[in-house]
Amino acid sequence: MTTAKRDTYTPETLLTVAVQVFNERGYDGTSMEHLSKAAGISKSSIYHHVVGKEELLRRAVSRALDGLFGILEEEGATRGRAIARVEYVTRRTVEVLMAELPYVTLLLRVRGNTRTERWAMERRREFDQRVADLLKAAAADGDLRSDMDIRLATRLLFGMVNSLVEWYRPLPGGGDDRDQVAEAVVRLAFDGLRTVRPPQ
Amino acid sequence: MTTAKRDTYTPETLLTVAVQVFNERGYDGTSMEHLSKAAGISKSSIYHHVVGKEELLRRAVSRALDGLFGILEEEGATRGRAIARVEYVTRRTVEVLMAELPYVTLLLRVRGNTRTERWAMERRREFDQRVADLLKAAAADGDLRSDMDIRLATRLLFGMVNSLVEWYRPLPGGGDDRDQVAEAVVRLAFDGLRTVRPPQ
Structure with a gap:
């Protein structure tokens, strides 16, 4: 064997x-x-x-990062109104996270003790920054609520999205709930849980 | 010394x-x-x-749990419409998390290898369940969007709230941004980031 x-x-x-x-x-x-x-x-x-375990780490986090940065090249992320693009990127980020769950989990857990870990953290921050820039553009268009700091909004959005690595597990038996999860994240983040919205 | x-x-x-x-x-x-x-x-x-490190763990997570369960006894959590109560509990949870940051961080990181850790995880699930029950009551009142699974909504809400232990740090110099952070969480979770909400 x-x-x-x-x-x-x-x-x-x-x-x-x-x-x-x-x-x-x-x-x-x-x-x-x-x-x-x-x-x-x-x-x-x-x-x-x-050559060693660091090469395995680099390959693994590269797979997660390639998936994430790939999103930013897709048509939904590059064309149209900023609010639509940031929604698209949020949805696709959740999809990539679920599709590449162990790789993204590893990416989110690296701590910066080696050169490869620090590089991975740097790239991850770059991705977050690209999304923050999209949120800023949406705010400038007047499509995002103006009473919230964009940096704080970005952190809360990623906090919610990244929490999936802690609790999301693929359905047993091969059922697919990914669309439902991605849709829920986008709805909660952009429209909120409440039915009737109070006046702004 | x-x-x-x-x-x-x-x-x-x-x-x-x-x-x-x-x-x-x-x-x-x-x-x-x-x-x-x-x-x-x-x-x-x-x-x-x-008697040993497990007693220190028990004391530490008890402090976090007492803070969290205490919220559920407060008037804002026990009186009024369910949607108002769940908003109140969300805001107060964020406040307790920031006030007891190291203790809640420890609570969220325990892994279940000892009896105390398993007890802490069990109590934490109980708290989540109490909040999920409030969300269910708000949904029954018609105050929560009906197109989202409550269990999923609860996980996303806690995912966002709990992410604070990863990135929230008290302002240097003793400034206080806690109200701003708690307000941002509640606004994002219940009203969403978007200015204009599309028709339901």
Whole structure:
């Protein structure tokens, strides 16, 4: 069985295992020994694929970041009124988060102890800043309430979106509730929970 | 200085130090040795106050839980229309979270490896459930949008509120932005970010 496993191991499957272990133990708390045990292959087999655990971290958070930054290139994010674009980006961010759940979870948990972690945090802040810029543009159009600080609004919006990594789990049996979740986030964030809105 | 410290140590100041260390290292990763070093007193002095680190954990999360459950006894949470009560509880939860930041942070991070941690998680779920019940009552009154699952709405609301432990820091110099933050959470959650609401 070990031989079969070793034969079929690819950088991709190794990455899947590594991300799972990083999320369970924390990146700092994960050794090559842990990765080797979890993957069921020797440490030297792992070194055949990567120079060390930091490369696995970089690949994993890159996958999350590529997904997130990809959103900003999509037509819904680049054309139309700012309020529509920021809604689109919010919805797609929730979708990418659910589709790449372990990778985004890892991205949100990195703490900045290594160069790769600091780079990941920097890129994540860049993404947040791009969304904050969209919110600012929507506010300038008069489409966002004017009684809320944009920086605070951005943090609360991301607080809500990012909380999904703590509680969202795919439905057992392969059912798909992703559209419902993404829609709920957008409705709550932009229209609020209340039925009747008090006068501004 | 050590003597002075030892003389003035109280269970309260020991708790302050312990919570800080728990939040930095994780409860699991904290030893009595770490606590002793951080507090600048011997382990036996700590044992003079508490039977072990689990008692410190229990005291710390109790402080957070007492703050949160206390809200539910306040007049704003017990009288009036459900929508007004749930808004009140949301605002007060944000206020307690900011006032007891290290204690609530610890509460939200416990993982369930010990009896005290499991108890804390159970109490936290109870609190969430009480708020979910209020949201249900508001929905039954027709005051909450009907196109969103209440369980999902509760999770998103707490996701946003609880995210404060990750990013909220008291203003340097003692300025107070707490009212502004609490108001922003309530406005975003119940009225949304958008100026003009589309027809239901």
